[in-house]
Amino acid sequence: MDTGLTYLAIAYGGFFIALAGYLFRIVRRDGELQASVDSLEARAGDNTPGK
């Protein structure tokens, strides 16, 4: 394979891998935020008068 094509493939592959990684990080952070919301809601439920 031509050297130029190899570098081209690495560059574009790298770009899309980095982008996928960043999007994965966003999704994971979303999950963490949702978990925090759930835990706060559970705590608020425990503190409801009558419980």
Next chain:
Amino acid sequence: MTRILAVILSLAMLAAVGAVFLHAPTEVQMGDVQRIFYFHVSSALSAAACYFLVFLGSVLYLRTRKDRWDRFAGVSAELGVLFSAFVLFSGPLWARPIWGVFWRWEPRLTTMLITFALYVAYLMVRSYGDPGERTQRFAAVVGIVAFVNVPLVHYSINMWAADQQLHPPKVELDPAMQQTKLICYLAFGCLVTLLMRLRLNQERQAARLQALATTTHQ
């Protein structure tokens, strides 16, 4: 809105990749490796735009002391660093077959690396500083000062002697190459907008949660 943006981005990215590999002609002297140019330059432009947004957010934070401007600056810096990292990754890959080396300490490469390091430092200030107004203020000052380097990257080609330069001062492009470049700019514009939106929503939610958790503890 985010979903619509995601659909537009997907289409724009497909169009960009299609244009890069199918529409743009192969450059006569450099061959196929020149196709790195389209995403390399679009990333550099996106990074510069993000750094300008850091500057803007920092100035507005110092003027208004509103947290949203601090978050805006922080998210912009994160994206700027992401795009700069790709510029610094793809540049050497393009340089190796053309210049024969991955890296040369020529003005544009050096100023770009310094800019990248400055914004990594900015993000570290934000991450490792105590949460609160003092760190936000300090980060805003760093965000403003760091921006001084961004025009230097652009004008480095004219500011230093020609014999020290490897980047060409002006690039004449074939019309199909010009169209491809514009399609890539559009796709990267969509990408920056979508990522900004996603991360800003997240940061807003995180700030609300933090406030709520503090209230619940009291």
